[in-house]
Amino acid sequence: MYRPGRHFLQIPGPTNVPDRILRAIDRPTIDHRGPEFAELGKACLEGMKTVYQTRNPVLIYPASGTGGWDAALTNTLSPDDKVLAFDTGQFAALWAKAARNLGLNVDFVESDWRAGIDIGKLGERLGGDRNHEIKAVLVVHSETSTGVANDIPAVRRAIDDAKHPALLMVDTVSSLAAMDYRHDEWGVDVAIGGSQKGLMLPPGLGFNAVSQKALAASKTAKMPRSFFRWDDMLEQNANGFFPYTPATNLLFGLRESLEMLAEEGLPNVFCRHQRFAEATRRAVATWGLEIVPLDAARCSSALTAVLVPDGFNEAAVRAVMLQKFNLSLGAGLGKLAGRVFRIGHLGSLNELMLAGTLCGVEMGLELAGVPHRKGGVQAALAYLTEQAR
Amino acid sequence: MYRPGRHFLQIPGPTNVPDRILRAIDRPTIDHRGPEFAELGKACLEGMKTVYQTRNPVLIYPASGTGGWDAALTNTLSPDDKVLAFDTGQFAALWAKAARNLGLNVDFVESDWRAGIDIGKLGERLGGDRNHEIKAVLVVHSETSTGVANDIPAVRRAIDDAKHPALLMVDTVSSLAAMDYRHDEWGVDVAIGGSQKGLMLPPGLGFNAVSQKALAASKTAKMPRSFFRWDDMLEQNANGFFPYTPATNLLFGLRESLEMLAEEGLPNVFCRHQRFAEATRRAVATWGLEIVPLDAARCSSALTAVLVPDGFNEAAVRAVMLQKFNLSLGAGLGKLAGRVFRIGHLGSLNELMLAGTLCGVEMGLELAGVPHRKGGVQAALAYLTEQAR
Amino acid sequence: MYRPGRHFLQIPGPTNVPDRILRAIDRPTIDHRGPEFAELGKACLEGMKTVYQTRNPVLIYPASGTGGWDAALTNTLSPDDKVLAFDTGQFAALWAKAARNLGLNVDFVESDWRAGIDIGKLGERLGGDRNHEIKAVLVVHSETSTGVANDIPAVRRAIDDAKHPALLMVDTVSSLAAMDYRHDEWGVDVAIGGSQKGLMLPPGLGFNAVSQKALAASKTAKMPRSFFRWDDMLEQNANGFFPYTPATNLLFGLRESLEMLAEEGLPNVFCRHQRFAEATRRAVATWGLEIVPLDAARCSSALTAVLVPDGFNEAAVRAVMLQKFNLSLGAGLGKLAGRVFRIGHLGSLNELMLAGTLCGVEMGLELAGVPHRKGGVQAALAYLTEQAR
């Protein structure tokens, strides 16, 4: 049934896929063992290094970002290994669950979802681990359920300060190509990503960026693994190929995405995301609503999670926005279900799309009867205008 | 060079082509003499009758709407015939020029571009034409350069009141599928349309809706014509075909467009356009700017033409909006060049796209230094919210 | 209803539109008055000069090739002017009819459809025209109904030998970008083309390539014209724009087509078409069927028209091929209706597509009961193999 105009897909991923990328995907599939594919494969593999700001390999799986969790854990660890994780949000929790499912021993540290990782607690935990039983520390860069961004360099420093050999694994699913992420400089060992966020692609590709230390660990890691094996993948990647049939058409899209990011320039991409996040927060503040992150310095640029007042269910509020204004926002997840809606402002987005989104939220709040002050949009426009000078 | 997000194409046509239509066009061309084509042709020819609210044939040309002017004039008139037209805007003027180029004798009545056709003057002119030298009256329904809508039923009544046999020809280029247009009920003899406005298609198709009286006139009309001949076209159309190669892929798009309009329902389409026009006018009024139409009752639902204050050039204002916010508005045309920008709000548009557009205008006015009151967007949102209840 | 695999569209136009072009067309329409459009317009206008091998302007209309006939005639001639044309095929006949419809005085010379223009007769006609009443000579380069190619340089010589000032107009609809056509070198004054043949686009664009002599003629030509006026068009084209809304999305496709032709190289394009035409003729000869052209040196590279034996109707033969093998061939046209089917082998075609087509014809002849020798495909393959060494 036709609804006029475009849907506003403002969940924190999948994000709006630009026409250039959709059209790139809309091409006949090619022989994944032929010379034309080799060029495609190399362009994607090289380009992903740029996005991850790394000189080490990036692995590309025909899988969702979730599959990247499996890959990271099974390639580097052994059964019953202890890993340290923090209950900082729904995706942190799901990753910890994945680790348990895979047979790891997860020390899941209670945390405040609104605050993110407590670096002090992390240091304590590591300091207390005299025998270095902890083999990996799992951290989510931008927690998609809360909009809190964890400070990866600070995590790294804590590990270094404790002189602890644990691998540092970072989920970059909603931060990659939206927020500055420096794999090598920050000393991350394995980063996990997906295609459907800052990379502006449909879902279906999962990534692992690695370090030399992680690669070394994979030589002795004993967890069973087949589909997600790094070794077979890296061997074939050397020539631009993959050990099994890759998601060719999504790779067509990835190559286009990498070109687009290069055209805009990664620093500009990051600034744009910061600008839109700030504009959104100003709107929310003007409405008199509260965002989930307690610390303004730890807000993700990818999304803003907004608390609805007591007595309201975010699901009902979002339903109004979808029905009346063809606007999709993210639901509250896990323990925030019913209490939070999430505005995605990452990916292929510009000022007017963001403005339209905020207009939809402001009108939706009104229609849903959520008490709020007017003027949120106005505040966002004032900021965006100033920034555009 | 990649610019993030989507362009806001808010000129009064070509309008935003929905993905469904673009994808329909993105299909292998078929044999225009084969059975599959016959079905396509029939669906398009029948569907266009619905849009024109007529039982008479609608002719579909592989041409722009401008070509429809040629078709209307050359099929019904003879060299040196007198036609009556009114200087009510740039497109009225261009149509009159086309008539002169084709060898007709145009009585071009001076008019106020901000007021549209003076029905009284029309009556006088026809009343004074005792010998019925005037063979046709040319009227633009929605004048795309001014945003003034002429009252077609009133024009018809004036002709009837004068008992004048002249053909009534109406340019529906920017009104078709955006504003209620009733070809048969209103007694129009030839209507001219194009694909790139309310029909949401790329440009490249021109239309003529006709009456039995117009068809009769075409039997004796002596103007030379070949490409635009109705007779060859109607003969082939009877079986769903065309006398020469039609613009097949645009017809794929037209069939899709007709289905989409049927899904939304034409009355809903018209209401939506009225709603967006009213929201836009409220924004403009709040900004303290003036619109071109002097009579609120004669505003087009397709676009709103806004006067910039003295001392400002609309071209500079629009350039700011394009550069800073990826927003295209229509330029001032003809005698309004430099003085007017035009906001298109027709075609595949929804509340949030309109809101984003108005946000872009409000921010652009600020950046371009055009004096205005804030709150235009706010006023539009208030109206749209009320309407959405 | 899904039919597996791809349709074989082997009519002599519209031709198979390559994916690259379809995807280029499948892009949001842009503002036809904005800076991005200007680049598009210039690229198309310049590129068309290369294809026409001319330094003079090429006009691009949102119209079919048929519209190009109107444009050529109305811009250069005056009412009742005499033009010389030859009854060499269906399209020659339709063009002559168009000229009559437009009010010209056509001397339509009886000719043999299987032989093309009789250069001797042309010389006589011109020689006998002492008062230079003939203002234009109309010739079809590749006659799409017969597959006969006329010798344009010989026509030019005949006109020059007669020291006759008539304009030379050439229909290049099915030859452009399929056969070598040298507008300036051959001294043609107006060439007419369309998008849906060698240019590999969907139908919807018509062309006029002109000479300085033709441009000069247009200053004094008195035929009424509006939509097809060269002067308005050339004025706007100077900046990459058009006087009215152009068929933007087809221009996206045209730019892509021009790039593709440049990548392959026009000489290679012409050789490829010759090769495929020869392979087709060898298949037909082996089948023991007759082609329409009597003179092997005058065969078009764009298509091959094949006579069916007495007692058979080509429509029935083609219907079998369409139904059983999803293959569309061209029908017999005009006086060849029922007697000829036409194999299009122009545009985006390669050896295996041609081979598949010929296989379909061979199997179709068998199923339709048309007496023929086996081995046509084999003969074509032998030739193609030899050529591929």
Added chain:
Amino acid sequence: MYRPGRHFLQIPGPTNVPDRILRAIDRPTIDHRGPEFAELGKACLEGMKTVYQTRNPVLIYPASGTGGWDAALTNTLSPDDKVLAFDTGQFAALWAKAARNLGLNVDFVESDWRAGIDIGKLGERLGGDRNHEIKAVLVVHSETSTGVANDIPAVRRAIDDAKHPALLMVDTVSSLAAMDYRHDEWGVDVAIGGSQKGLMLPPGLGFNAVSQKALAASKTAKMPRSFFRWDDMLEQNANGFFPYTPATNLLFGLRESLEMLAEEGLPNVFCRHQRFAEATRRAVATWGLEIVPLDAARCSSALTAVLVPDGFNEAAVRAVMLQKFNLSLGAGLGKLAGRVFRIGHLGSLNELMLAGTLCGVEMGLELAGVPHRKGGVQAALAYLTEQAR
């Protein structure tokens, strides 16, 4: 660099993706938690049951078919479990390797790649397994490296005859939607599939069809698993959703594929594949070349693997075909590398595409200097013509 015409992608998968499917994929990604997605999810999940001819659930992973191996094994088995597999081809071998990588104890029975599974040996093995240590039997339905089809009902009978409780797992990657496969009737416990073969999609989706017995086994299976867990998947699938972001755009394509298969009718699809396989074998036999399968009754309908004569390397032969005729065939794999090329004839294919392919092979053999008799194409055409009556 533009190569005219279409590439002939005749590897045994990925297969030619029809335009309808590519265009379905080329749509804006939607919210994977919204109501529109639920309909998509349900349509895909239900439709896959039809294709698998099962009433039990089919799981759809954002992964390649290879991932389906992991899913099948890890959901049903426990570490060190014994599984029985047969060295019948490269994919059988890779699957066995995957099982070993995942920590299973593989009894890999030596076999003849040209003969497929020896049912007698299977019976012996099972009969000798008194303690029922064998927990699963792994069989490839259509071995993509050899073109041999194993007889799944016979395998089932052997297991039943031995009264053995082992799970029967079948790789249907290249048979699904190309050859008749009856999951429930044949009593298969887990079937593995991928999107890029008979389903005519790009790669990126993996499938598991299950039985109640397999589901029961999954309750007690102890192999670590997270991404590929059935339980989370089935829970969410109940409402049309997925536990993590699915490959939405490929699901758009899958829905379209399922509709196309329903339009053609699965029995017609299977017959068509048989017909094309037989035509191919007749061509090969006429050329005097040998196919890999020793038993004519055990040929796959999806592909034909052809042995090149001693002294020739298939890679060189294929390179000629690719370079000269834009034709991709499958390489020899594993122990057949260098000795075999594989003609894929599955998916969206029709008579003329197959004919074009065989023409390419025949011409390629000639150019590569491979000794062969002429007339292979002719033999295929004779058969196809007969079948088309």
